[in-house]
Amino acid sequence: MSWLLNRVVLINLGFAVAAFLVFYLGNIGYEVALRDVQYFNGWVLTVCMLVMMVLTLRKRMVILPFGRVRLWLLLHYYLGFLTVGIFLVHSRFRIPDSPLEWLLWILFMTVAVSGLFGGLISKLVPKRLEAQGERILFERIPVFRNRLAEEAEALALESVKGGNTVSIAALYTNLLGEYFARPRNYFAHLRSSNRPLTRIIGEMASIERYLDDEGKKRLAKMRELVETKNNLDFQYANGSLLKLWLFLHIPATYALIIAIVVHIVVGYAFSAGIA
Numbered sequence: 001m002s003w004l005l006n007r008v009v010l011i012n013l014g015f016a017v018a019a020f021l022v023f024y025l026g027n028i029g030y031e032v033a034l035r036d037v038q039y040f041n042g043w044v045l046t047v048c049m050l051v052m053m054v055l056t057l058r059k060r061m062v063i064l065p066f067g068r069v070r071l072w073l074l075l076h077y078y079l080g081f082l083t084v085g086i087f088l089v090h091s092r093f094r095i096p097d098s099p100l101e102w103l104l105w106i107l108f109m110t111v112a113v114s115g116l117f118g119g120l121i122s123k124l125v126p127k128r129l130e131a132q133g134e135r136i137l138f139e140r141i142p143v144f145r146n147r148l149a150e151e152a153e154a155l156a157l158e159s160v161k162g163g164n165t166v167s168i169a170a171l172y173t174n175l176l177g178e179y180f181a182r183p184r185n186y187f188a189h190l191r192s193s194n195r196p197l198t199r200i201i202g203e204m205a206s207i208e209r210y211l212d213d214e215g216k217k218r219l220a221k222m223r224e225l226v227e228t229k230n231n232l233d234f235q236y237a238n239g240s241l242l243k244l245w246l247f248l249h250i251p252a253t254y255a256l257i258i259a260i261v262v263h264i265v266v267g268y269a270f271s272a273g274i275a
Contacts, residue, residue, distance in 0.1 A: 016078045020085045027089060041090045042267070046260060048083045052076050053253070077119050084112050104263055107256040114249040121241045128192070128238055132231060138239040145232055149180040152225050159218050167207040168218055175203060176222070180229055189237035197230045 023044060031037040055076040087108055096102045129135045136144065156172035178184075185196040204223055211219060 012074065012078050013081070016081045019082050023082075023086060024089065036271075038090065039267075041086060042264075045083065045086045045090050046264070048079055048086060049257070049260070052079050052083065053257070080112065080115050080119075087112075100259070100263060100266065104256070104259050107252055107259055110252040111249060111256055114245055114252065118245040118249055121245065125238045125242055129235060132234055136232070136235050138235070138243065141232055141236050141239070145180070145183070145229065145236075148225050148229050148232070152176060152180045152222065152229075155218055155222055155225070159215065167210050168215065168222060171204065171207060172222075175200065176226070179226070183233050183236045185230075185233060186237045189234045190241075192234075197227070200226055 023041075027037055027041050030040045052075075055072045091101075091105065096105045126135075152172065156169045156176070159168035179200065185193075188196050201223065204219060204226070208216060208219055
């Protein structure tokens with residue numbers, strides 16, 4: 001977490017705080033002038049959110065000279081902090097009192113919290129994956145897992161044909177078959193815990209004394225497959241975080257934009273005496 005105290009991060013946060021102070025002073029000035037300050041801070045909030053959404057467009061237009069994606073991503077992060085402050089001012093630091101306001105409040109908080117979570121894991125997870133060893137493309141993990149499952153099953157069948165190494169086949173039937181069939185120990189891998197792997201290796205070591213030399217070689221090969229599968233599960237558990245948070249953040253963002261449009265229409269309709 002040392003990156004939180006990074007000089008660049010602190011400077012960028014300082015700019016975000018300074019920008020909020022400028023906004024807040026402008027908000028006070030607008031109110032002193034006896035003008036409806038809610039329209040002022042509401043439009044500032046809307047513009048900030050639209051600018052943040054430009055990041056999505058920038059990612060899709062990689063060939064156009066609109067600046068580096070990383071710079072847009074940084075703008076998205078720190079503008080997000082500023083937007084939270086503006087939202088609190090716009091909502092007057094109070095609980096909503098109408099269904100539409102509740103919808104806006106819930107959607108905004110969902111977007112803000114999921115965005116903060118996404119920003120944190122985007123910093124932490126890649127480093128954890130690199131520390132574990134060679135990083136595997138997330139979409140390729142199921143392919144590698146199926147290959148390992150096939151190798152483990154073949155090795156178990158081979159042990160049966162060996163005649164006196166049935167213990168490996170029994171271990172596969174009772175424990176390893178399920179282990180290789182799908183991702184396992186999801187939350188343990190998020191905690192970087194090796195306890196499940198240690199338990200499995202212990203089970204394998206307990207049958208070693210019953211095996212002949214050929215059986216011990218097969219057991220050693222099976223242990224390699226288990227350790228490789230454990231690494232795949234680690235990559236899957238941590239890599240899925242980078243995917244899953246977007247399934248909450250992006251739909252909530254578009255829903256929020258729609259709700260904001262409705263909020264603006266309703267607000268101007270009331271002010272014009274139409275509603």
